[in-house]
Structure formats: structure tokens, C-alpha cells
Amino acid sequence: MVHGHEAPRTSRQRILEAAYLVIERDGATGLTLDAVAAEAEVSKGGLLYHFPSKEALVSAMMVGLCEAFGAAASEAAEADPEPVGRTVRAYLAASAGEVGRSRRWLALVGALALYPELVDIWRADVLAGLVADEEEGIDPAAAAIVRLTADGLWLSGVLGLSEVVADVRPQVLKRLEEMSRSRS
Amino acid sequence: MVHGHEAPRTSRQRILEAAYLVIERDGATGLTLDAVAAEAEVSKGGLLYHFPSKEALVSAMMVGLCEAFGAAASEAAEADPEPVGRTVRAYLAASAGEVGRSRRWLALVGALALYPELVDIWRADVLAGLVADEEEGIDPAAAAIVRLTADGLWLSGVLGLSEVVADVRPQVLKRLEEMSRSRS
């Protein structure tokens, strides 16, 4: 970490980043082992050394994105002084923020069609959020609506419908904020 | 058309139905021309006579689903005595109803990854809904939240996360109903 210290990126990291790049650029169907290997400047054999199958690669991508989302949410939660509904608001913030709007999701959802089991990674996170809500004593229905609306917003972004709802977006966000403060 | 009148289903219809069946059963990746042809008991050439490409087939599936959704929504709208927010409520009802929860969507979204342009079919419907809202004088933010939450609910179903939110579902629906009655 002294100066000049190039990222000592491992091959594995390089490959993962290349995979994100490829899927953003070429879509889910463009995500082939050859393409990723080329982008990462590794041979296909090398790629398969680090990720024994395509599914393993996609799984790692999924985990990576979920972690990034979780990190963004945690950050938002820590910065929030009000305990009630802190977790939902963090979820909302993360969804509305950079990670939530990343183009990476779009294609990755497409890739999910290939390996439906990978939704479980997601499911676990959703579950954890609901548990947190309950502990915070927030009105469960309100919390659910906030989360679901955030998901809907996310979806509209993924499907490229976000311009359609762009006008009301700020107001929606404000309303959800308010709802997140209602106790049960 | 006398009695006993089996569906005089055209080959085209048979093929479309077979396609839905296959995609429900085998997922987006299982939707191959061969599989659909086999299921419809037509030869592959026969299939391609009616749908000149796979994209044409998927497009027809998309249109069919959107029409079914639209029909369900229209029905709900007509049965609704209160004019304000009628369209949003219809949207909500359709989403929460049979068509909205159909497993067909699941895989079809996956197939969208193959032909991203097909989202436009969708987009048109979304736009039409927003226009209707405006004419009804409903609070736009409330309307948006209702719609987006419905989408979130739909998404949770598609991703198989619906059991997770099953408990709050009725309450959420009730709240949304209420919101749909707020004037602008």
C-alpha cells in the first residue's frame, strides 16, 4: 500500500470483473466462457481453473452483486439516526442508489433463467431483511409496501421503464420515507 | 360446431399453447423449437411455417400474456363502481389474480433476455395505464406506489419469494386499496 501500488488483482478477480463487463456489454446471451476469458486475458482453461463451470461463475457474480447491495444498505443503515424502520429505509436507499440501479442486474437476471437455483442467494437476503424489520417494531404492512415498491422501482429500471415513472419518482420516494416511520 | 365440439384449434393455437406449456415446465432454456414442436405434435418445419423464427414465437407469447393481463384488468375495472383510481385497482387486481401469478411469466421474463426489444410490448401497456390514471384524477404518487407495489408483489412471485411475504400480503393489498382512493 505504499504508493504506486497497482492493484495486486488476482486472476480470479480479473475474471469476475471481466464477466460483469461482458454481461453489461453483450447481455446474458453474450456471456460465454470464451468471451469472459478473452476479456480477462486468460485462457479458457485458466478461467475454468478458477471457476469449474459456468454456473460457478454466474453464482460468484450473483454473490458479488448481492454483497455490494448489502454493503450499500449497511452503510445507509448506519448513517440513519432513527431506529424504527432503519432497515427498510436502508433497503430503499440501496435500491434507489447506484448499486440498485446498476446495469449489471439487468443481464444477471437473464442469466438466472439458466440457473434458477441461484435465486436462493437472493432469497436469503430478503429473509434477513424481514427479520430485521420485525425487530425494529415497524408496521409490517408498511414495511412490506416500502420494500415491494422499491422492488417495483428496481424492476422498472431493469426493464428500461424507468423514464416512464421518472416524474413521480421523487414524490414516491418521499412517501415511502414517511411510511417507513410508522410504528406497528 | 355442433356438440361434442372439440376445440377446432388451429395449429397455430396448438403451437402457442404448447410453447407456454414447455416454458412453464422446462424454463426459458428449455424453450427450444424442437421441444415446442414435439409438444404441439407438429414437425419443426410446420412450426416454422407458422412462426418464421423463434423470436416471432416468443413475441406472440408475450403479446398473448399481455392481452390476457389486459383482459383481466378490464374486467376488474368494469366491475368497479368508484371511478377514481379504477384503473390502478384493476391493475392491482389483475396482478394479484390468476393471470398475474401465472408461472408463465417467470420463464418468459427469462426469454426476454434473448430478445430485449420485446419489452416494448410491455412498455406500451404500462404507459397506457399511467395515462388512464391521470384522467381519473387520482393522486399520482399514490397511484405509482400502488402500481409499483403490485409489480414488486408480482416479482416476488416470479422469483419464488412469495411465501416469504405471504403473511402480510392481505394487509398490503388492503392498504393499497385504500391508497387507490386518494384524490390528487
Added chain:
DNA sequence: ACTACTTTACCGGCTGGACGGTAAAGTAAC
């Protein structure tokens, strides 16, 4: 410090199967 062996990391050609699509021939109704 030299040798023998193992592990880690990586290369790249190959293959076998799947899949979208084509084309020509056949059938039957009108």
C-alpha cells in the same frame, strides 16, 4: 544444496451435442 516429487496456475485445441434455421418434396382441399 541437490534431487525427487507434488501442487498451483495456466494454456489452447478439440469435440460432441444442441439448436435455429433452410429447402425440397408431399398431401389435400378447392
Added chain:
DNA sequence: GTTACTTTACCGTCCAGCCGGTAAAGTAGT
């Protein structure tokens, strides 16, 4: 005999995963 529909047979491409090989970096016994 022409139109509408259907079949059979085939082609070309793409791609995941496999596999034989290599080279450098440990590890350890002597």
C-alpha cells in the same frame, strides 16, 4: 393446378466442458 399446410432431411454455428500438457513454485528427504 394452385394454394395452404405439413413433413423429412439436412446444414452450420455456437459453446460448455474436457483433456493432455507445461512451467514455475513449493516441500522434503538426504
